[in-house]
Amino acid sequence: MHIRILVTGGTFDKEYDELTGRLYFRDTHVPEMLSRGRCRLEVSVETVAMIDSLEMDERGRTTIVERARASVERAIVVTHGTDTMVQTAAALAYARQTSKTIVLTGTMVPYAFGSSDGLFNLGSALSFVQVLPPGVYVAMNGQHFNWNAVRKNTASGVFEAVEG
Amino acid sequence: MHIRILVTGGTFDKEYDELTGRLYFRDTHVPEMLSRGRCRLEVSVETVAMIDSLEMDERGRTTIVERARASVERAIVVTHGTDTMVQTAAALAYARQTSKTIVLTGTMVPYAFGSSDGLFNLGSALSFVQVLPPGVYVAMNGQHFNWNAVRKNTASGVFEAVEG
Amino acid sequence: MHIRILVTGGTFDKEYDELTGRLYFRDTHVPEMLSRGRCRLEVSVETVAMIDSLEMDERGRTTIVERARASVERAIVVTHGTDTMVQTAAALAYARQTSKTIVLTGTMVPYAFGSSDGLFNLGSALSFVQVLPPGVYVAMNGQHFNWNAVRKNTASGVFEAVEG
């Protein structure tokens, strides 16, 4: 099974800029994470954007949808900031890629921090994408949700089920 | 969905003893790993053993089988050393717990090391166990294998498919 | 020898806020760092401020000077943001605590990040403070400088000697 990972940035890829003291984006950490996970899946990593998901707009979502449509792999993982992950999931669902399994995932803490949840979530998303039927899903907190049955609880930072 | 994690030790839980300079086992790191992964699954963690899997014998495997049989949860993850993981998977398969999905996982590098694959594998195993049909599986390197279709390549450290 | 550590925040103590995605201050990491360094010095840790050094003003510096003056220990380490560390060093020098050795130190990357220089710098500052004669010093990059013979090169992030 071949899997495509569409990287869009998000907390996964935030780094600390020593000179300004601010968080910023440079390159994605996904290849390093796959290496650390000793991942042996056939994976193609494609960087679509490198932004905070609060900056993700209609144009950005259109690009993600186009890249998902162009993917020859039928299993797609999208790394994405958590704040607007559900909106991007909806955009992907509206695009009706009915033969594909698409799983969005993100992190609460940047991978570059010692305490990041990133490796757990990437392992989770890559596993769900191999076995779930075609559809668009969010994988966070060890769980998976249909794209229309989930929201981020902004008070707790946890993704939770809502009636789809 | 409720999940039971049966902890048996393995590289997951190896620690460094400052006084002797040797690796040893104390308590499992699994609860800390679940916390770091912001896992929100209903999980019960049960320590069955705390040993290197080279020391796992028939008696130890019998105990694991018994604990799996006694589990009220139908989704079970077993953390296990990689060297004899496949044998324990076979023991679980022979026990014909036909209504349960059992996923064994492990790590190549102890969780206490900065470079561990543990978090990736735990996220992977917890995801597979939720969606795979009943059976006994090994989840390593981002992949899953039927218990009778996998071996550890001891030269490369990678789990690979064999004809089941 | 007893040592007092005056904590003022700075990059040392920046943490990542999962809910807002921003860096912030909570508690100091200095005790955890001393523990990890297996430090056996007699150390008293006192939090004077918990701020970015760009926010350090005259009032804040006056408080630091007062706390240094009140210290019964003659060896004092001040943890401080790097941007205005040299100004605070000057304020301490003008206060003419002529019997005390005062060493300021900081970090370029927060301790909570895997790649932090914090532990190196704290080990360095605690060592210099034990053996340097009374005076006010900056300890960064493995080096020590007299308070009036150093500046932070804001382009490179490195502390370098200037004519005192």
Added chain:
Amino acid sequence: MHIRILVTGGTFDKEYDELTGRLYFRDTHVPEMLSRGRCRLEVSVETVAMIDSLEMDERGRTTIVERARASVERAIVVTHGTDTMVQTAAALAYARQTSKTIVLTGTMVPYAFGSSDGLFNLGSALSFVQVLPPGVYVAMNGQHFNWNAVRKNTASGVFEAVEG
């Protein structure tokens, strides 16, 4: 000031062998540690041995003494396993390099572990070596000791003063 670092292995440089599950030595981590500490000292790193200090014998100590004697730098840090560090310090002292300051240091936990004290100790040793008068010292736990006034307490793992 130029500093020579003589690397002899010890816990500093222990790594985890994924295939055998054992700790072993490969290359020294010292250059990576200097880089992480943003060290700007003029440092030459020379690997003299790469062994557990329990395996350090007379021949090995003779080599260290010779390398210290050959060093054009008058400030020398020796990284060394903790178990026999004091013996090697004595060998260096007997060699009467009276114009040189030699500081031995080590770690309780390998640098490759998340919880290592290595960076703290290296920062400490590099600082002491710049300011202590000629002599042979052990720097551990944030403290420094004359070579003939220290022992490792094997029960606690801590270096402590003894009458010299």
